[in-house]
Amino acid sequence: MTATTSTLGFAILAVLARADSTGYEIAGRMRHPIGRFWTASYSQIHTDLQRLLAADLVEYATAPGPGPQDKKVYSITAKGLGALRDWVTQPPRPQPERDELVLKTYAAWLADPATLIEMFRTALRQHEERLAEYESAWVAVEERAPAFGTPGFGNMATLRCGLTYERHRAEWCRWMIDQLSRSLEPS
Amino acid sequence: MTATTSTLGFAILAVLARADSTGYEIAGRMRHPIGRFWTASYSQIHTDLQRLLAADLVEYATAPGPGPQDKKVYSITAKGLGALRDWVTQPPRPQPERDELVLKTYAAWLADPATLIEMFRTALRQHEERLAEYESAWVAVEERAPAFGTPGFGNMATLRCGLTYERHRAEWCRWMIDQLSRSLEPS
């Protein structure tokens, strides 16, 4: 009868550990910046929030809000903070990887190389854009040098992951383009 | 009324484009080597195979097999091969990213650094193991230098992606361990 909290539940708790928020605001943070490593729609958050409420991991205060209903400002409870802390250091269980581009690559030998080059060039451009975005954010974060124990540490650490990820992706796309180009003009 | 094939459907077609297989064999390939970038259980494959059959993208020949029922050896049809070829060069639609370790990292500032170091050390070890595995496979593949137009090209290209991915992950884990260590012993 141990109420198991879903991963999304912990994502919500992680948001509330930083600041009290309405469901709508949580959804906003789920799009950005959390969207890079965890996604959820408002509907899903709403449902999960009810479960967290039932398990006393969050609570809310009502406030007059726009629209017909009151708005509910959620906050994390002491119990919720404890559950979140425990979860953080628990080794992540193996997740199913799903990457459409790599799956296409697996079957790429069947297709037209010139069209494939175009596809990878598009992908490369997107990764380079994101990389540039992350790199400028990195400069800003490095100056501040956020200490462990402050939310800024979480921001820096996840940004660092995004940074090396985009570098890896861009590198791979360039390699793919190079390989495919060679297959077009043999020496 | 255009029967849309799911991504898993194309994964199945990609397997059958390489060799005729039973559903059970497809499930095996879905675990390895495809499991690194696309996962599916037998149940799911079975259901999808029926849809591909209805859409004439695959066909099967019965053969006496173990167990009470005949075994069905599936193969890709000309129509299926055409659909697969078209799909390969279509730009992948943006997928939701979900990475539990990074989500934990986002909330890591709340937890105990020493325990976190342990968690990242475990992750690092796993990535290094996989990297070593991929690197030895790479040596073998580079020698053969598979040409475009052969399935070997798909193997090499996906392996290359795995290689740079594991390097990025290992690098990030080392950075995390370093950062967390600093927070333990301040100068």
Add this chain to the structure above:
DNA sequence: TCGGGCATGTAATACGTTACATGATTCA
């Protein structure tokens, strides 16, 4: 003889997305 691999299939449940429904405020 007992477990594991080969091989098929169904059913229940959980998870996630999309569409729907309501309605105030703000800004162009």
Add this chain to the structure above:
DNA sequence: TGAATCATGTAACGTATTACATGCCCGA
């Protein structure tokens, strides 16, 4: 006036996981 943002919530659908059910053959 009309779209965008803030804010709640429900319902339908589709996808994915887990458990179940059957049964042969092979090797320890």
